[in-house]
Amino acid sequence: MVAFSALVILSVLSAALSTPVPRALPTPVSVATAKTYLSELTVAVDSNVPAYSRDLFKTWDIISGTCDTRETVLKRDGTDVVTNTACAATSGxxxxxxxxxxxxxxxDLDIDHVVPLKEAWLSGARDWTAAQREAYANDLTRPQLVAITDNLNESKGDKDPSGFVPPLASYVCTYIRAWITVKHFYALTIDSAEKTALTKYINAC
Incomplete structure (x- = not known):
């Protein structure tokens, strides 16, 4: 499995700066591909040395004009969204x-990192550069950023799928495929409980 390299960080940043604003949430890989990706993920014990800090992941970046990542996701995930001159959503x-x-x-909405920032830190991002972590935290190309109910985002916290999946049963498969897509792209590890949960959910898709 290829590690998250300088070449990847350049491609992520380039995509964020040069491609059109996305119109829809990126689609996760198929169930079959997710199963293959899951088999390729390295199982390892999470490590919080050095200790995680939210400040180690810069958000939000300016994506287009005055619109930052949060505002871009809100426009992408909503309908009839109206913004002011600062790109803040005033209705939708x-x-x-x-x-x-x-x-x-x-x-009422938070922008959820499907694979939370702390989870990424524990599973490999602690070894990345600040620029790599910034690209990860603002990634609009992978199915990593989703506008969701703020209290649900707080309830999720930094849990992996062994501790949290969306309460809407019809979305669980999409969520699990997205989780595996992100973990695989960024060459992040999974712990044993996480692998057990991912295997259970993906096999039920």
Whole structure:
């Protein structure tokens, strides 16, 4: 498995700066590919040495004009989204895919990192450069950033699928495929409980 290299970081940053703003949440790999990717992930014990800090992952980057990553995801994941001159969403309609909860208030939404920043740190990102971690935290190309209900995001915290999957059963398979897609792309490890959970869920897809 190829490690997350300087070449990858350049491609991620280049994509963020040069490609059109995405119109839809990126699609995870297929179930069959996810099973292959899962078999290729390295199983290892999580490590928090050195200790994780949220400040080690810079968010949010400017993606287009004055619009940062959060604002870009809100526009992508909503309908009839209206923004002001600072690109902040002033109105729109959103449905959180994790729980099916609808809202017209952008303030009700958090941008979830499917594979949380701390989870990434524990499974390999502690060895990355600051630029690599910034690219990861603002990645709009992989299925890694999703606008979801803020209290649900708080409930998820930094849990992996052994401790959290979306409460909306119809979205669990998509979530698991997205998790595996991200972990594989960034060559992050998985712990044994995480692999057991991923295997159970992907086999049920």
């Amino acid at each position: 309609n959103w449905v959180s895919p994790y729980d099916g909860v609808a809202t017209t208030l952008a303030s």
